[in-house]
Amino acid sequence: MSGESETEALDELARRRGFYFQANESYGGVAGFYTYGPSGASLKRNVEESWRERFVTREGNMEIDAPTVTPEDVFEASGHLDGFDDMLVECAGCGESHRADHLVEDATDIEDAETYPTDEVEELIAAHDITCPNCGAPLEGQRVEEFNLMFETTIGPGSGQPGYLRPETAQGMFTEFPRLKEYAREQLPFGVAQIGTGYRNEISPRNALLRTREFTMAELEFFVDPEAGGPDLDAVADVSLPLYPASAQAEDGEEYVELGPKEAVEEGLVAGEWVAYFLARSKAWFESVGVDMERFRFRQHLPGELAHYAADCWDAEAEVGGDWIELEGVASRSDYDLSKHAKHADDTFTVFKQYDEPKTVERATVEPDMAALGPEYGSAAADIASALADLAARDRSAFDGDEVTVEVDGETYTVEKELTGFEVTEETEAGRHIVPHVVEPAFGVGRAVYTVLAHAYDEDEVDGETRSVLRLPPSVAPTTVGVFPLMDKDGMGETARELAETLRQAGFDVTYDDAGNIGRRYRRQDEVGTPFCVTVDYEAVEDGTVTLRERDSTEQKRVDADALPGILADIRAGTRSFDEL
Incomplete structure (x- = not known):
C-alpha cells in the first residue's frame, strides 16, 4: 500500500x-x-x-x-x-498563512528547512517558484517571519x-x-x-x-x-x-x-x-x-x-x-532550565551535594566599604559591590594589585583594593550546592497513537473476502475481547451476557455483539483491533467451554469459560501465548 x-x-x-x-x-x-x-x-x-x-x-x-x-x-x-517560533509566510492573494519551511520541504528535496535562516527560506521560495497551496498565487517576494x-x-x-x-x-x-x-x-x-x-x-x-x-x-x-x-x-x-x-x-x-x-x-x-x-x-x-x-x-x-x-x-x-x-x-x-529559573525566580534551584568527608577550602570574599563607595559612585555603588563579589568568587587574581576594575551595565569602574574588603579565608565545608543537569x-x-494505528493497519483475505484488520498488541487494544452468542436463544444469549459481565468485572474491555452472522461480527472486531473473540454456542451451555478466536491468525481453540479471565490476563501481560493454549 x-x-x-x-x-x-x-x-x-x-x-x-x-x-x-x-x-x-x-x-x-x-x-x-x-x-x-x-x-x-x-x-x-x-x-x-x-x-x-x-x-x-x-x-x-x-x-x-x-x-x-x-x-x-x-x-x-x-x-x-x-x-x-516557526517560520510564517502570508499569501498576498488570499491572505492565507503557511509554514514557510514546510512549503520548501514539500517542493524540494530539502528535509530540514526549519534549520535555515528566514532570508534563505525566502530565496528558496523564489528559486523554486513556490505558490500558495490555497489559491495558487506566487509567494515570491513575500516576507518570511518568525511566529511565536x-x-x-x-x-x-x-x-x-x-x-x-x-x-x-x-x-x-x-x-x-x-x-x-x-x-x-x-x-x-x-x-x-x-x-x-x-x-x-x-x-x-x-x-x-x-x-x-x-x-x-x-x-x-x-x-x-x-x-x-x-x-x-x-x-x-x-x-x-x-x-x-x-x-x-x-x-x-x-x-x-x-x-x-x-x-x-x-x-x-x-x-x-x-x-x-x-x-x-x-x-x-x-x-x-x-x-x-x-x-x-x-x-x-x-x-x-x-x-x-x-x-x-x-x-x-x-x-x-x-x-x-x-x-x-x-x-x-x-x-x-534550572539555571535560568534560578536567575529569575525567588527560590533555590540547586541540590546540596554532601562530601564523603568534610573538606577545608579557601574562599575569597569581599566586604566593600559602602560609606566610601556610596559618595564616590552614587546609585551604581550597590551594583559595583555585587560585581566585586562575583569577581572575587570567579577570579581572585584580579585583586592582586592596588586597584580592581569591574564592569556594570557596560560601564567600567576602578575601585581601590583597600575599599573592597577583599580577603581569603579557610573554611571547612561538608558539601556544596550544585545545579543538576537534565x-x-x-x-x-497523539503521534504515538497515530503511528501505532498506521503500523497496525493491514488488509488480508479471509474466507475469500478482503479483511481490514488492526494488528494491535493486546496490551493497548481498545477492546480486549468480543463476546458473541452463536444465536440469542436456548440460553446462549444469557450465558454470553453473563460471561461478558464476568470479564468486565475482571478488568477487561469487553464488547458484546449479537447482531448479524458470526463472520460479520468477527470482521467488525478485527477492524477495531480486538485481539480475541469468544463465541458461546450450544456446547458452551452444556459443558461450560467456549471457542476463543485469535484475531491475527483467525485460529480458534476450545477453552474452559471459568479459566478465560486468567488466560486473557496472561496473554495481555505477555507471559503466555495463544499457541500455548
Whole structure:
C-alpha cells in the first residue's frame, strides 16, 4: 500500500470506527483540533498507562500534574518568549498563512528547512517558484517571519496578569523543582514525569493527529549529578539502536549506525550514558505498543535544528505514509532550565551535594566599604559591590594589585583594593550546592497513537473476502475481547451476557455483539483491533467451554469459560501465548 493510500485508509477507518475525527464539525470545525472517539480514547488511555508503567513505575520516578495556564514570567525565564517560533509566510492573494519551511520541504528535496535562516527560506521560495497551496498565487517576494507558537491568555479579570497556555509540560516540573527535590531528599538522580495537554498555535496544522494545536505529551525530566557516573548500561545491552547521526544527514546519506547503548557512548556518537539509556528504554517501549521496528530510527538533531535549551537531542522517528515523523525527543538540556529559573525566580534551584568527608577550602570574599563607595559612585555603588563579589568568587587574581576594575551595565569602574574588603579565608565545608543537569525524554502521545494505528493497519483475505484488520498488541487494544452468542436463544444469549459481565468485572474491555452472522461480527472486531473473540454456542451451555478466536491468525481453540479471565490476563501481560493454549 502506498504512503498516501495508507494514510487515507487509516483516516477513513478512524472516522468510521470512532478512533478520531475533527472536533466541532457541527460548527464547521477548526483546523488542528481533534476529538478521540470511544475506540481512540481507549487506545490513547492504554498507551498512556503503558508509558506510565515503563517510565514512572518501573523506573521509580515521581509523577505530578501541573496547571496548563502559566504566568508570562515563567516563559520569559525559560526563553520561550524569544525562541519558540516557526517560520510564517502570508499569501498576498488570499491572505492565507503557511509554514514557510514546510512549503520548501514539500517542493524540494530539502528535509530540514526549519534549520535555515528566514532570508534563505525566502530565496528558496523564489528559486523554486513556490505558490500558495490555497489559491495558487506566487509567494515570491513575500516576507518570511518568525511566529511565536504560544497561545496567549489573561489571568484574572480586566487586563489581569499575562499568561500562556503551556507549549510543553516541562516547565511545570522545572518551576516546582525546589519542592520536588525535597520529596527526593535531595538525592540525585531522580525523575519527575507528567502526562498532560500542551498547546501550540500551529501556522498550518496537517496530517490528522501529527500536527495539531492541542495535544497530549508524556514527558520525563530526569535530574542528574553532572559529576557522577551514569546508569548501568548492561541493563539495556540487548537493545540495538538504529542511529541516524548528524554527520550522515549532512552528507545526504540514509546510512544508519546500529550500535548498543554502551558502544554508542564509547564511540562518542551519543552524548552521555543517560541519553543512551533512555534511547534504549524508548525503543523497547515503542516496540511493545506496536511500532514497527523496520520503520523506526533515532535521528540526531542538526546544529541549526537544536532547541534553544538543548545541548544534544535525538528524535525517535517512524515512517508513516512515506514520511518520517517525530514521536519523541531525547534531549540533553544540561543545566539550562534550572539555571535560568534560578536567575529569575525567588527560590533555590540547586541540590546540596554532601562530601564523603568534610573538606577545608579557601574562599575569597569581599566586604566593600559602602560609606566610601556610596559618595564616590552614587546609585551604581550597590551594583559595583555585587560585581566585586562575583569577581572575587570567579577570579581572585584580579585583586592582586592596588586597584580592581569591574564592569556594570557596560560601564567600567576602578575601585581601590583597600575599599573592597577583599580577603581569603579557610573554611571547612561538608558539601556544596550544585545545579543538576537534565535529560528529557519527551513523547507526543497523539503521534504515538497515530503511528501505532498506521503500523497496525493491514488488509488480508479471509474466507475469500478482503479483511481490514488492526494488528494491535493486546496490551493497548481498545477492546480486549468480543463476546458473541452463536444465536440469542436456548440460553446462549444469557450465558454470553453473563460471561461478558464476568470479564468486565475482571478488568477487561469487553464488547458484546449479537447482531448479524458470526463472520460479520468477527470482521467488525478485527477492524477495531480486538485481539480475541469468544463465541458461546450450544456446547458452551452444556459443558461450560467456549471457542476463543485469535484475531491475527483467525485460529480458534476450545477453552474452559471459568479459566478465560486468567488466560486473557496472561496473554495481555505477555507471559503466555495463544499457541500455548
